[in-house]
Amino acid sequence: MEIENKVAKSGLIQLDLADFKPTIEIVEIDIAAQLWEGLILKEKDFRAWISTTDWSIYEGKAVCVYCSADAIIPTWAYMLVASKLIGIAAETEIGSRFNLEKSLIKKAIQAIDLEKFIEGKIIIKGCSDIVAPEFAMVELMKVLQPSIKSILYGEPCSTVPIYKKK
Numbered sequence: 001m002e003i004e005n006k007v008a009k010s011g012l013i014q015l016d017l018a019d020f021k022p023t024i025e026i027v028e029i030d031i032a033a034q035l036w037e038g039l040i041l042k043e044k045d046f047r048a049w050i051s052t053t054d055w056s057i058y059e060g061k062a063v064c065v066y067c068s069a070d071a072i073i074p075t076w077a078y079m080l081v082a083s084k085l086i087g088i089a090a091e092t093e094i095g096s097r098f099n100l101e102k103s104l105i106k107k108a109i110q111a112i113d114l115e116k117f118i119e120g121k122i123i124i125k126g127c128s129d130i131v132a133p134e135f136a137m138v139e140l141m142k143v144l145q146p147s148i149k150s151i152l153y154g155e156p157c158s159t160v161p162i163y164k165k166k
Contacts, residue, residue, distance in 0.1 A: 017128035022104040025061045032069035055084045062091040064100040101131040109139045123152045
């Protein structure tokens with residue numbers, strides 16, 4: 001008796017959330033290290049740090065800029081850091097590493113070639129070590145749903161129907 005691969009014959013297209021996990025190196029810049037006595041950002045000192053920092057170390061990397069201290073950071077401080085990273089870093093995000101990873105995931109999902117999914121039956125695999133899997137799944141739904149027949153969640157042997165075109 002020959003073993004039959006019913007999943008292969010079903011026409012189901014599997015998508016793994018891990019395929020959208022950022023592969024770029026992520027680096028964090030914490031402005032808190034530039035605060036005077038951990039409380040106040042002094043413009044003169046901050047500008048000196050900006051001018052003496054070797055920004056080339058961030059080339060081709062994804063960089064998130066944040067402040068871990070409970071301090072009020074003026075908007076221009078983030079703008080100054082971003083101005084040095086633009087054209088050097090591959091991605092720059094103001095906020096947490098978590099937000100940067102979500103942004104990179106969204107960008108990867110939006111870059112999907114929809115041609116191979118048109119009128120397809122999609123299974124989104126649920127188990128992955130991706131940051132914010134719920135976020136990634138909703139982003140996938142937003143991109144795929146207008147073009148496909150159905151979306152299922154889980155593994156081929158045990159799926160949960162999510163969407164079916166009427």
